[in-house]
Each structure stands twice: as C-alpha cells, then as structure tokens.
Amino acid sequence: MSTPSPSGSARVTTGLSSTDDPFLWLEEVEGDASLTWVRERNATTSATLAATPEFAHTAEQIRTVLDSDAKIPGLSKIGDLYYNFWKDAEHPRGLWRRTTLEEYRTPEPAWETVLDLDALAASEGESWVWHGASVLRPEYRRALVDLSRGGADADVTRELDLVTLSFIEPEEGGFYRPESKGGLSWIDDENVYVYTDFGPGTMTPSGYPRIVKRWRRGTPLTTAEIVYEGQPDDMAVHAFRSHTPGYVRDFVARAIEFYRSELYLVSGDELVKIDVPASAEVGIKRQWLLIELRDEWTVAGSTYAAGALLAADLEGFVAGARELDVLFEPTATTSLAGTTWTKNHLVLNVLDHVRNRLHVFTPPGTDDTTTTAAERWVSYPLTGVPDMGTVGVSAVDSDASDDVWLVATDYLTPTTLSLLPLGSAPEELRAMPVFFESDGLTIDQHFAVSEDGTRVPYFEVRRADLVLDGTAPTLLYGYGGFEISLTPAYSGGLGRAWLEHGGVYVVANIRGGGEYGPRWHQLALKQHRHRAYEDFVAVARDLLERRVTSTPHLGVQGGSNGGLLTGNMLTQHPELFGAVVVQVPLLDMRRYSHLLAGASWMAEYGDPDDPAQWEFIKTFSPYHLFDPARTYPPVLFTTSTKDDRVHPGHARKLAAAMIAAGKDVTYYENIEGGHGGAANNAQAAHMSALAYRFLWERLA
Structure with a gap:
C-alpha cells in the first residue's frame, strides 16, 4: 500500500474490547504470547509445506532469478555518473554502486561500490535494508542515505561523502536523523529540511510527521526552526527544494488525507498556496505548472474533466491568471499513467484499455517560436511501443538532455532497457535473460x-x-x-x-x-x-x-x-x-x-x-x-x-x-x-x- 515517505505503533485503546475480540492480544506485535503463537505456526508450516523437495526446488528456482547477475541494472544519472542499487547471491542486502554510460554499454561493466549494505550491516550488527538516497546538487559530493532496520517503514538518515565513500558522523558535522517515519531533504550544503518524530504531538494519527523544520549543519536537531506545522488530524507534511538551474524554489507539501493535499511555494518567510483543488496532483518544472485533476474543476468560466492534465505558467497562475492549456483529457478507454519532463519536452504516458501509448509535447517558446494559441504545446505520438505490454518512460537528466529511459515488458517477453533520444531511434542497452520457457504460451x-x-x-x-x-x-x-x-x-x-x-x-x-x-x-x-x-x-x-x-x-x-x-x-x-x-x-x-x-x-x-x-x-x-x-x-x-x-x-x-x-x-x-x-x-x-x-x- 502506497503511503507518504514514511513509526507508528499499535493503539489498542478504542474499538472492540477484549470481550468482543478474543484475539486482540495478537495485536501486541512483539509480545511474548504473540510471538510464541507465531513461532508455533511458522514451525508447522516449515515442517509441512516448506519441508518438501518440491518447495526447495521452487524456492531455489525463484532465488536464482532474484540473484541473477544478468538482470537489468536500473540507472539513475547523478552528475556525470550512473548509479544503481543491486542485489545478488553475494550481496543479499545490496550494493549501491556507480559507473559511466560508456562502461555500462559494455557486456560486463566495471562498477565502483559506493556503499556495501552487507558489509555495513555486519560491521554494525544491524539488519540494514536500503530505503534510498538523495544526492546534493549541483556538486554531487554528498548524499542523504535512508536505512531501515529489517525493512520497516521507519528508518534512519545518514550523510555519506561520495568522494571518500564514508559516512560523515554527527560529531564531524554530518546530518543524522534518528529512527522514525519521516526524512531529510537537501536545501544546500549547510541546511536540510527535516520532518520526523520530534516528540509527543509531532506525529499524525497515521504515524507520519506533521511538522517540518529547517536544520543547519553542526547544530542540535532540537534547535531546528519550524517551517510549517500541519493540523493534528493531517496525514503528513514534508518540504523540499527544486534544484533546477535558474528555477531554484522551495516547497512545503501538506497531505490532509490520502487524496487531498496542498502545496505551498516558500517565498521569503511566507508560504504561498498553489490554489488548485485539494484532490488535484501538482507538478512544477521550470516555469510550468502541471495540474492533474481527480475531480471535475470549474474555474474562470471553464470546466475541466476529472482525469485531465492542465498546464499553466507558474508565475502567472500564482499572480491570479487562470490561462490553462488542456494537455490530456480522458475518454471512456483512456487514462493518464504518468508524465516525464526532459530538457525541452514533456512525455505523456497514456493507458488505452490498459495498454501504454506515449505522446511527446513541446511547450510554447521552447525553440524561440511564437506562442499563439494555435501553436501552444505541439505534440506527436511516439511510435514503436509494444501493443500488448507495459512501457515505462523516465528522463535521463531532465535539466541537461532530451534523452529518456524506455523500459518495455510483458508477461512473456523479458524486460528491455533502451536509451531514447527524443526524435531519434532507441538504443537497446540491456535485456533481461529468458528465465522460463515461453514457447507455446499466449497473452x-x-x-x-x-x-x-x-x-x-x-x-x-x-x-x-x-x-x-x-x-x-x-x-x-x-x-x-x-x-x-x-x-x-x-x-x-x-x-x-x-x-x-x-x-x-x-x-x-x-x-x-x-x-x-x-x-x-x-x-x-x-x-x-x-x-x-x-x-x-x-x-x-x-x-x-x-x-x-x-x-x-x-x-x-x-x-x-x-x-x-x-x-x-x-x-x-x-x-x-x-x-x-x-x-x-x-x-x-x-x-x-x-x-x-x-x-x-x-x-x-x-x-x-x-x-x-x-x-x-x-x-x-x-x-x-x-x-x-x-x-x-x-x-x-x-x-x-x-x-x-x-x-x-x-x-x-x-x-x-x-x-x-x-x-x-x-x-x-x-x-x-x-x-x-x-x-x-x-x-x-x-x-x-x-x-x-x-x-x-x-x-x-
């Protein structure tokens, strides 16, 4: 189940009483009685279902797939290098590693290990599970790494030096967030936003942070200054900086409930609300505001359908203008699956009867052209997409190029990863191996x-x-x-x-x-x-x-x-x-x-x-x-x-x-x-x- 970047604990103070619910005691997650019951059930299953040769064979067959060195290493371009998180038989908890694109194109690329989670877990006596990392731009010298004990949503954040490949400890001025649901996000080299468990009253009923603060390097977390405080019954809050060159902006996001949220632009000491319906999803890139509607919206005399994607000039919209361009409007068979910005274009991924179709949009003014209404947001379909399958598209570097990663798959065709410069032919970089015999099978x-x-x-x-x-x-x-x-x-x-x-x-x-x-x-x-x-x-x-x-x-x-x-x-x-x-x-x-x-x-x-x-x-x-x-x-x-x-x-x-x-x-x-x-x-x-x-x- 998808929830915001995440610890909550079970509350057994309301609802059914123990008289109504004879098994309420099993909600005590690590209680002695609960765990005794669990171990007894696990032992029975291990002695029956999991004790057969057929089970051992199936488990080994699946693990061979999961541990295969021939899987496609997904890439994230960070600076001039390409990062990947990888698990295999020798690294069950995983490696965060990096290489160059030229090296990646070779049959057996050489990788530099940035962080070995198995070695870290062994040295620290912890069951660390990777939760991701955020690298500071534009220097790309430091990362905020999220690590979870045992895979829980609650995690810790530690600062990693990407030059020395060592953690910067708190006593050395490094950022460190204690275990909780929440996170840190970069502002600059000396400051981060922090949203975490600050003590009683600072978490929502859903178990997520409701307060976000600005925290300066080398100072105690207790001295961090409040940027925004959500309502006690909100779902979660967080803050982040967009580091797009020429368009550096700070935002606070308030999740009121799962499908209702607000986005605020930080303007000096003020927060300026982006005035769209609470049910809408908002995206901002450079001067453009994208609004994806969940509900029908009537504004400035026009009505826009639920599921539509609208575009506007951000500064004009904040100033009160409501000139909106409709980039996508759903039909009885279509829906918007996602959007991806490149340097000069916007790629829309559309589902038509659960089959992907890609469309490339060029915003007005990209090539110093005029921006009359008839010439706004020129688009064309991206051809060559498989008919029966899934196609994922994401930007390689949305600030520097018009290249996209193209991932194609279906139930019988091994996944492929291609590099596609928009307007050119795709270059297939990797293909997952054939893991099972599919001849004679059909979708x-x-x-x-x-x-x-x-x-x-x-x-x-x-x-x-x-x-x-x-x-x-x-x-x-x-x-x-x-x-x-x-x-x-x-x-x-x-x-x-x-x-x-x-x-x-x-x-x-x-x-x-x-x-x-x-x-x-x-x-x-x-x-x-x-x-x-x-x-x-x-x-x-x-x-x-x-x-x-x-x-x-x-x-x-x-x-x-x-x-x-x-x-x-x-x-x-x-x-x-x-x-x-x-x-x-x-x-x-x-x-x-x-x-x-x-x-x-x-x-x-x-x-x-x-x-x-x-x-x-x-x-x-x-x-x-x-x-x-x-x-x-x-x-x-x-x-x-x-x-x-x-x-x-x-x-x-x-x-x-x-x-x-x-x-x-x-x-x-x-x-x-x-x-x-x-x-x-x-x-x-x-x-x-x-x-x-x-x-x-x-x-x-």
Missing part, C-alpha cells in the same frame, strides 16, 4: 461483465493449445485500490513456478485501480467498495464459464489492499475458489484505522468509528464476516513482524479465528521484511515459494 485480454453491467478487463496468460475442460490450475491475481494500475510485467519467478508447469495466470483490472483513471478508482471507494469485489467475482465466473478452469482448480492471491480483496473472496465467496492466498493484508476493518498507518487510508475505506460508515465497512471486513459454521477453501496467510505499515495483527487474528474453528489454515510470518514481506532475496524467494507451492498443491 490475451478479455472482458467480464460485473453485476452492474460494467465491462471489466483482465489479462490471461496460458498455453495457446490449452484444452478448455475446466482442469487447468489457475491463479487469479488482483489489487483494486488506491488508483494503482496492474499492467503486464515479466516475472521469472512466476514463469518458473507456475507457467512452465501448465498453470494459467490471470490479472483482473477491477475498479478501485487506476486503469481507467480516477473515475475507475472512485467508483469503488468507501460505500462503493463492493463494486471492486463484484468485478473480481465477475472475472472468476467468466473463467469458470469459459471452462478455462473450475472451482477446485481456481486460486486467488493478493497482498496489502489485495489481501483485503482475497480476504473478502475467502469470506464472501468461498464456493468459487479452491485455494486462497492472503498476503500482508488488512482484514479487521473495525480496528484498521487504529493500527499503524491505518488512519491514512480512511479516504479509501471510510471511518469505522463513525456508526453510519461502519454499517457499510462491516460488509467488507473479513474478520467480522468469518462464520465458523461455513465451509471455506484452504487458505495461506503470510505477513511480516516488521511490517509497520499494515499491522501483522490483521493476518494473525483471522488465522487464529479460523484455526480455532478447525479450518484448513496455513500461516507464515517473516520476522524481517517490512510491508514488502522480505528483507533480502533469500527471504523473498522463500515467501514466494510458499504461495506458489501452496496453490499448486491445492489446485493441481
């Missing part, structure tokens, strides 16, 4: 009809010669929340563990996601949540009706919000499925807003403490929908003790309730891993193998 897109008549797309990967007799083991995957789109992607692990053995893989693009823009998402919010589940059921039934599979051979898998989805399939439609996998899930929707980051998701699900809203929330709360008298398919629950975003108590409590009722439950909780479920490739391979082997043994 198709189908549409199911949901209960209210809505057509719901889904992708299906299977053997082209599959006999439609209802016997194929089929894995149906979904998410359906937070305006996140599920698009095709190559997975060596999926191919080796599932597709090579004859399994069918299906991805459902249900409402709640972003496949058709904000409207597709908003149609499944709060009291309309049932639509996402009806869509998923429609896809499942379509598979059954087409005889691709049958109930004994149909399994479902989902994580986080997708775990809530599969939890609802388990409790609402147990008759449809032969096995269910529920990963790092939300399940107790009565208490979710009181656990860790849960309060930040009330814009998605509603407020269970409001009796009127609880009336609809309880209809999709799997923990409350569980009926000991009903028959349920076998279920696997997985979660992580270190997940400080979605509380492990969700999975623990429903699993405990089902075990007490004598149901077929398999449970495994990784001690490390955070919300991703794993802290290194070995753990990731183990967790994936649990899901694939559980499903295969139950469905095949």
Whole structure:
C-alpha cells in the first residue's frame, strides 16, 4: 500500500474490547504470547509445506532469478555518473554502486561500490535494508542515505561523502536523523529540511510527521526552526527544494488525507498556496505548472474533466491568471499513467484499455517560436511501443538532455532497457535473460461483465493449445485500490513456478485501480467498495464459464489492499475458489484505522468509528464476516513482524479465528521484511515459494 515517505505503533485503546475480540492480544506485535503463537505456526508450516523437495526446488528456482547477475541494472544519472542499487547471491542486502554510460554499454561493466549494505550491516550488527538516497546538487559530493532496520517503514538518515565513500558522523558535522517515519531533504550544503518524530504531538494519527523544520549543519536537531506545522488530524507534511538551474524554489507539501493535499511555494518567510483543488496532483518544472485533476474543476468560466492534465505558467497562475492549456483529457478507454519532463519536452504516458501509448509535447517558446494559441504545446505520438505490454518512460537528466529511459515488458517477453533520444531511434542497452520457457504460451485480454453491467478487463496468460475442460490450475491475481494500475510485467519467478508447469495466470483490472483513471478508482471507494469485489467475482465466473478452469482448480492471491480483496473472496465467496492466498493484508476493518498507518487510508475505506460508515465497512471486513459454521477453501496467510505499515495483527487474528474453528489454515510470518514481506532475496524467494507451492498443491 502506497503511503507518504514514511513509526507508528499499535493503539489498542478504542474499538472492540477484549470481550468482543478474543484475539486482540495478537495485536501486541512483539509480545511474548504473540510471538510464541507465531513461532508455533511458522514451525508447522516449515515442517509441512516448506519441508518438501518440491518447495526447495521452487524456492531455489525463484532465488536464482532474484540473484541473477544478468538482470537489468536500473540507472539513475547523478552528475556525470550512473548509479544503481543491486542485489545478488553475494550481496543479499545490496550494493549501491556507480559507473559511466560508456562502461555500462559494455557486456560486463566495471562498477565502483559506493556503499556495501552487507558489509555495513555486519560491521554494525544491524539488519540494514536500503530505503534510498538523495544526492546534493549541483556538486554531487554528498548524499542523504535512508536505512531501515529489517525493512520497516521507519528508518534512519545518514550523510555519506561520495568522494571518500564514508559516512560523515554527527560529531564531524554530518546530518543524522534518528529512527522514525519521516526524512531529510537537501536545501544546500549547510541546511536540510527535516520532518520526523520530534516528540509527543509531532506525529499524525497515521504515524507520519506533521511538522517540518529547517536544520543547519553542526547544530542540535532540537534547535531546528519550524517551517510549517500541519493540523493534528493531517496525514503528513514534508518540504523540499527544486534544484533546477535558474528555477531554484522551495516547497512545503501538506497531505490532509490520502487524496487531498496542498502545496505551498516558500517565498521569503511566507508560504504561498498553489490554489488548485485539494484532490488535484501538482507538478512544477521550470516555469510550468502541471495540474492533474481527480475531480471535475470549474474555474474562470471553464470546466475541466476529472482525469485531465492542465498546464499553466507558474508565475502567472500564482499572480491570479487562470490561462490553462488542456494537455490530456480522458475518454471512456483512456487514462493518464504518468508524465516525464526532459530538457525541452514533456512525455505523456497514456493507458488505452490498459495498454501504454506515449505522446511527446513541446511547450510554447521552447525553440524561440511564437506562442499563439494555435501553436501552444505541439505534440506527436511516439511510435514503436509494444501493443500488448507495459512501457515505462523516465528522463535521463531532465535539466541537461532530451534523452529518456524506455523500459518495455510483458508477461512473456523479458524486460528491455533502451536509451531514447527524443526524435531519434532507441538504443537497446540491456535485456533481461529468458528465465522460463515461453514457447507455446499466449497473452490475451478479455472482458467480464460485473453485476452492474460494467465491462471489466483482465489479462490471461496460458498455453495457446490449452484444452478448455475446466482442469487447468489457475491463479487469479488482483489489487483494486488506491488508483494503482496492474499492467503486464515479466516475472521469472512466476514463469518458473507456475507457467512452465501448465498453470494459467490471470490479472483482473477491477475498479478501485487506476486503469481507467480516477473515475475507475472512485467508483469503488468507501460505500462503493463492493463494486471492486463484484468485478473480481465477475472475472472468476467468466473463467469458470469459459471452462478455462473450475472451482477446485481456481486460486486467488493478493497482498496489502489485495489481501483485503482475497480476504473478502475467502469470506464472501468461498464456493468459487479452491485455494486462497492472503498476503500482508488488512482484514479487521473495525480496528484498521487504529493500527499503524491505518488512519491514512480512511479516504479509501471510510471511518469505522463513525456508526453510519461502519454499517457499510462491516460488509467488507473479513474478520467480522468469518462464520465458523461455513465451509471455506484452504487458505495461506503470510505477513511480516516488521511490517509497520499494515499491522501483522490483521493476518494473525483471522488465522487464529479460523484455526480455532478447525479450518484448513496455513500461516507464515517473516520476522524481517517490512510491508514488502522480505528483507533480502533469500527471504523473498522463500515467501514466494510458499504461495506458489501452496496453490499448486491445492489446485493441481
């Protein structure tokens, strides 16, 4: 589940009492009784599901993919060098490293190690997990590095010298932020913005910072000066500087709730609000303001559609002008997937029936041309994009060139990375190796009809010669929340563990996601949540009706919000499925807003403490929908003790309730891993193998 740059702790002071909830004690994350229960479940799973030769083989096959030296090293251009974070068998926690573009073009590029996380973890006795780094521009000599213990969202920030490749300790004047959700961001060599846990009252109910300060090098954190203080019930705040040459500006961002925010331009000692709808997303580059609408907006006598992308001159807009150019307006089949600035252009990535299409826009005045209305924002489509697959585009250096990285993939085609100078032919730099045999496999897109008549797309990967007799083991995957789109992607692990053995893989693009823009998402919010589940059921039934599979051979898998989805399939439609996998899930929707980051998701699900809203929330709360008298398919629950975003108590409590009722439950909780479920490739391979082997043994 996506949340702002992140520690929260479980609060068990409201909601159900221990009398109402006999498993409330499992919310004590590292309590002796809770961990004893977890270890007992883990031991059972390790002695059964994970003890077979087939499991060991699957885990090894997946880990081979994850550890492969032939994977594509993704690049970030920082100054004249290209940085990459890399994991393999010898470096399970990872290397932050760098090279030149010329060297990267060679078959075996030489890399300079900037930071070895395995060596650091060993020397400091910590289970460090990489959370990223921010390099100070324009000198590129220092970086703020975020490190998490065990993969939790809460992390520490340390300053790294990119010349000496050593940390600058606090006693030497280096910046250091103690463990918390939050972060540091560069202002200049001597100053940073800091948003973190400053003590009681400084964190929001969602567990994120609500105060941002300016902190000068060499001074105690306690002396940092407040720049902005959000409201007590806000979701989060942070601040940052745009270092674009000639357009250096500072901003404060206030997240009111998940889909409502405000952006302020720092002007001296004043904050000037960018006056757009709170639901809109704002982007600023050089003199341009981009506004992506989630809701319809009427301004200066014109009405703009939800999902549209608007452009304006920033200075003019701040001064009160409302001259807006429409760069994109959604249709019944299209939505905006993303935007990328280069030095002279803006690239729009558009989804059309969940297939990417790229368009290049040139803003007025780029080539000293006139800027009459007819000549504003000239555009052309970028051709050569695969028809059935996912294409990602990002700028190589948005201040210095018009080059972009182009990443293309689908379920059967290994991912490729190309360097594309806009207006020229792409240069393929790297291709992921073939990790599984795909000959004879095919990708198709189908549409199911949901209960209210809505057509719901889904992708299906299977053997082209599959006999439609209802016997194929089929894995149906979904998410359906937070305006996140599920698009095709190559997975060596999926191919080796599932597709090579004859399994069918299906991805459902249900409402709640972003496949058709904000409207597709908003149609499944709060009291309309049932639509996402009806869509998923429609896809499942379509598979059954087409005889691709049958109930004994149909399994479902989902994580986080997708775990809530599969939890609802388990409790609402147990008759449809032969096995269910529920990963790092939300399940107790009565208490979710009181656990860790849960309060930040009330814009998605509603407020269970409001009796009127609880009336609809309880209809999709799997923990409350569980009926000991009903028959349920076998279920696997997985979660992580270190997940400080979605509380492990969700999975623990429903699993405990089902075990007490004598149901077929398999449970495994990784001690490390955070919300991703794993802290290194070995753990990731183990967790994936649990899901694939559980499903295969139950469905095949």
